[in-house]
Amino acid sequence: MHEMTLAESVLQIIEDAARREGLRHVRAVWLEIGQLSSVEPEAMRFCFDAVARDSVAEGARLEIVTTAGAAWCNACSAPVALVELGAPCPRCGGYRLRPTEGTGMRVMELEAE
Amino acid sequence: MCTTCGCGLGEPGVEGAPHVHEHQDADGAVHAHTHDGAPAHVHAHAPGLEPSRMLRIEQDILAKNDAYAAQNRGAFEQRGIFALNLVSSPGAGKTALLVRTIQALGARFSICVIEGDQQTSRDAERIRAAGAPAVQINTGKGCHLDAHMVAHALERLDPPRDAILMIENVGNLVCPAAFDLGEAHKVVVLSVTEGEDKPLKYPDMFRRASVMLLNKIDLLPHIEFDLESCLGYARRTNPDLVIIGVSAATGESIPEWLAWLEQGAGRAWAMGRSIAQRPDSASQAPVARSTMP
Numbered sequence: 001m002h003e004m005t006l007a008e009s010v011l012q013i014i015e016d017a018a019r020r021e022g023l024r025h026v027r028a029v030w031l032e033i034g035q036l037s038s039v040e041p042e043a044m045r046f047c048f049d050a051v052a053r054d055s056v057a058e059g060a061r062l063e064i065v066t067t068a069g070a071a072w073c074n075a076c077s078a079p080v081a082l083v084e085l086g087a088p089c090p091r092c093g094g095y096r097l098r099p100t101e102g103t104g105m106r107v108m109e110l111e112a113e
Numbered sequence: 114m115c116t117t118c119g120c121g122l123g124e125p126g127v128e129g130a131p132h133v134h135e136h137q138d139a140d141g142a143v144h145a146h147t148h149d150g151a152p153a154h155v156h157a158h159a160p161g162l163e164p165s166r167m168l169r170i171e172q173d174i175l176a177k178n179d180a181y182a183a184q185n186r187g188a189f190e191q192r193g194i195f196a197l198n199l200v201s202s203p204g205a206g207k208t209a210l211l212v213r214t215i216q217a218l219g220a221r222f223s224i225c226v227i228e229g230d231q232q233t234s235r236d237a238e239r240i241r242a243a244g245a246p247a248v249q250i251n252t253g254k255g256c257h258l259d260a261h262m263v264a265h266a267l268e269r270l271d272p273p274r275d276a277i278l279m280i281e282n283v284g285n286l287v288c289p290a291a292f293d294l295g296e297a298h299k300v301v302v303l304s305v306t307e308g309e310d311k312p313l314k315y316p317d318m319f320r321r322a323s324v325m326l327l328n329k330i331d332l333l334p335h336i337e338f339d340l341e342s343c344l345g346y347a348r349r350t351n352p353d354l355v356i357i358g359v360s361a362a363t364g365e366s367i368p369e370w371l372a373w374l375e376q377g378a379g380r381a382w383a384m385g386r387s388i389a390q391r392p393d394s395a396s397q398a399p400v401a402r403s404t405m406p
Contacts, residue, residue, distance in 0.1 A: 002257065009174045104174070104175070106170075108169070
């Protein structure tokens with residue numbers, strides 16, 4: 001995924017909230033990044049710091065929480081844990097997997113004044 | 114920078130269209146903030162010593178794009194338009210395949226094209242030379258098309274009912290995967306001059322595609338490309354992938370691709386008709402509304 005575009009989306013969400021709630025400065029941002037989201041947390045940090053300059057979130061601390069990946073295995077007809085896309089099913093070793101959890105990225109919380 | 118959609122100087126442009134947006138008014142009121150239910154009041158604190166509060170957001174990063182994509186999709190379905198998102202590495206042959214497709218089907222189908230590139234209108238010009246209307250989106254520094262850009266392009270292109278709409282994305286196997294444009298299917302183009310292990314290296318894109326067109330098969334006798342492994346990797350990544358080996362240069366197996374297209378277009382038309390026949394349907398709705406939430 002392209003972390004720069006995603007960082008800009010994170011900033012937009014923050015700026016929308018800042019307008020709505022009258023925030024003057026955002027001190028910290030909690031992001032939830034799924035294991036299967038193809039988002040690289042360190043790249044996210046770098047890009048967020050860059051896009052947040054001169055914004056209401058300049059210098060904000062980025063807290064990243066990784067959420068576990070899971071998938072439905074069509075062969076096992078059961079939910080299984082999945083740590084990365086392209087990995088085989090931990091139960092049967094097959095690839096008939098449909099990712100069900102840990103695929104997205106969300107802005108969870110802000111600490112702001 | 115436009116704070117509603119992020120557009121601004123050096124940002125995406127649709128050729129020939131003035132860069133105008135209509136936005137809902139932002140709430141311009143200055144808010145007095147509250148602390149833990151205390152009455153609203155305005156106060157000034159020493160910097161660094163301000164008490165802060167926690168604000169629950171829980172918003173998906175891609176929610177805005179998904180909303181625009183859903184709008185695009187709804188408009189396509191209502192008008193019987195079969196919309197495809199063509200993705201590949203740069204140089205796999207997307208434009209050449211489109212030209213072939215237009216030459217073969219253009220007399221019987223309305224084919225319209227949205228082209229996406231960082232710079233130039235060269236691809237749109239090639240499409241127009243082949244006989245189909247095309248609008249070019251230049252993303253500037255951007256590496257993928259998004260649903261909002263596509264909505265703007267649709268305002269200019271205004272595809273007729275029952276059209277086949279091909280959206281040729283920026284050449285990039287990474288970023289476009291995450292950005293829904295409202296299409297019915299993603300079509301991934303891989304050429305035999307690339308590595309056969311690409312489906313493993315870029316699983317997200319191959320997993321999200323419905324069809325893989327393996328292009329330039331006329332070159333197979335001249336190169337070392339492990340075809341069986343490539344097909345195996347592709348099926349491992351996406352067991353439901355429809356795989357068609359083609360050559361845009363020679364026309365080999367293009368009829369198979371056209372058959373898949375015609376089937377899909379037929380389904381889209383049927384859906385458009387059934388929607389139009391609902392007593393409460395607004396079957397004359399424009400493809401893209403100029404005001405976006």
